[in-house]
Amino acid sequence: MNKDTVKGTVDDVAGRTKRQIGEWTGDTNAQVEGAAQQLKGKTEKVVGSVKDAARDFKSDVERDREKAKEREAESKHAGVGRG
Secondary structure (H helix, E strand, C coil): CCHHHHHHHHHHHHHHHHHHHHHHHCCHHHHHHHHHHHHHHHHHHHHHHHHHHHHHHHHHHHHHHHHHHHHHHHHHHHHCCCC
8 A cells, every 4th residue: 555545545535524514514515525535535546556556566577587587597507517
């Protein structure tokens, strides 16, 4: 989880609360503002999820490269002295 995901969750909850209060009081302006803040929060959460996925993918690629280098070094080492 990153700061975008956390901020998105906060905005989503705050927007939902503002929208609900607007519905209870009949304040259409609060309803619209709340809905907009909810949308902003959901967007931030998606951005955060994409960033997390990209970071995880990069880590996986780096780990796979290291494993491949280790296997290559082991195979070279195993081939030394034969012949």
